[in-house]
Amino acid sequence: MVEGVSKALWVIVATVFVAAAAVLPTARGQQAACYFVFGDSVFDNGNNNVLNTVAKVNYPPYGIDYPLGPTGRFCNGRNIPDVIAELAGFSDTIPPYAGASATQANIGLNYASGGGGIREDTSQNLGERISLRRQINNHLSAITTAAVPRSKLRGCLYTISIGSNDYLNNYFLQPPTAARLAYTPDQFAKSLILRYRIYMTELHVLGARNVALFGLGKIGCTPRVVASLGGGVGCAEEVNQAVAIFNTNLKALVADLNNQLPGAKFTFVDLFSGNAQDFAAFGITVGDRACCTVNPGEELCAANQPVCPDRTKYIFWDNVHTTEIINAVVANAAFNGAITSPYSISQLVN
Ligand SMILES: CCCC(=O)Oc1ccc([N+](=O)[O-])cc1
Numbered sequence: 001m002v003e004g005v006s007k008a009l010w011v012i013v014a015t016v017f018v019a020a021a022a023v024l025p026t027a028r029g030q031q032a033a034c035y036f037v038f039g040d041s042v043f044d045n046g047n048n049n050v051l052n053t054v055a056k057v058n059y060p061p062y063g064i065d066y067p068l069g070p071t072g073r074f075c076n077g078r079n080i081p082d083v084i085a086e087l088a089g090f091s092d093t094i095p096p097y098a099g100a101s102a103t104q105a106n107i108g109l110n111y112a113s114g115g116g117g118i119r120e121d122t123s124q125n126l127g128e129r130i131s132l133r134r135q136i137n138n139h140l141s142a143i144t145t146a147a148v149p150r151s152k153l154r155g156c157l158y159t160i161s162i163g164s165n166d167y168l169n170n171y172f173l174q175p176p177t178a179a180r181l182a183y184t185p186d187q188f189a190k191s192l193i194l195r196y197r198i199y200m201t202e203l204h205v206l207g208a209r210n211v212a213l214f215g216l217g218k219i220g221c222t223p224r225v226v227a228s229l230g231g232g233v234g235c236a237e238e239v240n241q242a243v244a245i246f247n248t249n250l251k252a253l254v255a256d257l258n259n260q261l262p263g264a265k266f267t268f269v270d271l272f273s274g275n276a277q278d279f280a281a282f283g284i285t286v287g288d289r290a291c292c293t294v295n296p297g298e299e300l301c302a303a304n305q306p307v308c309p310d311r312t313k314y315i316f317w318d319n320v321h322t323t324e325i326i327n328a329v330v331a332n333a334a335f336n337g338a339i340t341s342p343y344s345i346s347q348l349v350n
Contacts (some may be wrong), residue, residue: 031349033155034108034148036134037081037094039162039214041114041321046096048114053127055114059303063290065311065324072096074114074300076291076307076317077324079161080214081110084225085186088157088349091133097138105146108156111135115169118162118192118199119179123169132162132199137218137254140206150191153207154263157349161214163246166192169321172229172239182290185242193249200253204261210348211264212334213254217271223290223320224299236341247272251341258342267343269334279315284325287315 021344037043039056048056049072056072063070066078073079082093087106092127094108115122125131130138143153171180171188173291198212203211205255219225220239232235247270276287291308292301299319301307319322322330330339337344 003173003261012084021280025037028089028249031346032088032093032157033082033108033152034210035085035088035090035157036096036108036139037112037158038132038139038158038160039112039113040165041074041118042161043072043110043112043159043165044072044096044114044212045080045081045093045110045112047098047112047130047250048072048128049096051113051128051130053129054117054300055123055126056130057114057300059287061301061303061307062303064307067142070313074318074321074322075327076311078327079324080149080161080331080334081112081325083328084159084345087331087335088345099233101200102142102145105142105148106152109139109142111138115165117119117165117170118195119166119170121178122166125173127168129165132160136199136202136206140204141253141315143206150207156208156210157345158203158208158211159214159345160211162249163192163196163216164219167216167239167246168225172225172240185245189242189249191252192246195256196250197253200257200266202263204257209263211257211263211266212269212340212345212348213250213266214269214334215250218244218275219243219320221276221287222320223288223294226288227319239263244272254342265343265348267340267345267348269272269345270339270341273339276315278327279329280330283313284315286287286313290314290316290318291323292318348350 049058055349057074058070058072088339097109097111113130118132120131152193177238218240225236228309254266291314293305295302300319311323313323315325333339335345
């Protein structure tokens with residue numbers, strides 16, 4: 001699954017957690033002082049419900065396997081931060097910033113927004129969204145209002161998954177965007193990382209020390225991109241190659257931040273190196289189509305339409321987002337270190 005990590009290790013990690021299909025509660029209690037989540041739809045758990053956007057999913061069949069039903073998670077069940085919160089011993093999921101009480105900043109908040117990007121102009125085509133810039137502003141506002149001490153914030157966990165939309169809903173959009181016309185893939189990746197560096201430095205000033213930056217997956221293999229740019233079969237290699245450049249630069253940024261920012265423990269989470277075959281051994285065999293019904297040319301599930309009976313066999317829930325079973329495997333592998341470098345998330349919370 002991962003460069004430098006034996007496939008056997010990945011297989012063991014994944015087997016344990018796929019077999020369990022759920023995360024066992026930790027006996028150790030809450031392992032970090034608080035937990036803050038930033039990102040796009042992969043991490044969003046309801047912030048977009050109150051926005052004027054097509055990127056909102058607070059309707060069935062989203063949440064079909066989640067105890068509270070459709071909450072705004074872009075998934076059938078739990079997303080990656082839900083599973084990480086469980087693994088880190090939090091008794092509850094981290095609530096969305098939208099609608100949360102001020103005191104919740106003492107425990108943790110989720111600022112992620114479907115369609116959100118590193119660039120401000122990303123996902124204009126979708127409507128309202130909260131960029132990474134605005135998510136950090138919201139964090140400043142939340143911790144200031146709740147008067148959370150910097151000393152406490154230094155003991156918290158931060159996870160960030162952002163950048164997919166800068167490719168999906170910007171660089172590879174048709175007709176070509178200003179960014180596409182201005183930059184080669186290499187220049188575009190570097191321009192994104194330049195902004196990412198500024199935002200991470202700001203987050204460090206706000207107390208963040210233990211930060212996991214999720215790299216981008218092979219978005220050229222998502223059903224949406226295969227249909228639009230990949231000729232309907234296989235993967236869109238042009239997209240995967242562009243994303244790979246972003247990941248290489250993000251990994252280098254993590255190393256730089258660890259060298260330059262006092263007390264910083266940043267880690268890179270590799271979502272790219274694996275492939276669909278790695279999951280087949282666990283019965284997750286369907287990787288070329290969505291589990292839910294998606295109308296032609298769209299990416300999200302059609303409301304109240306049929307879904308596949310066995311969600312545990314599918315990689316993709318809709319045409320862009322993964323199923324709960326994949327989220328659980330990824331979260332466990334990130335927590336245990338099978339897909340992270342240089343720290344596992346468990347090392348960030350201890
Ligand atoms: C990995 C994708 C991150 C994300 O925010 O993806 C989205 C892509 C498209 C839509 N939409 O069309 O509504 C929403 C989210």
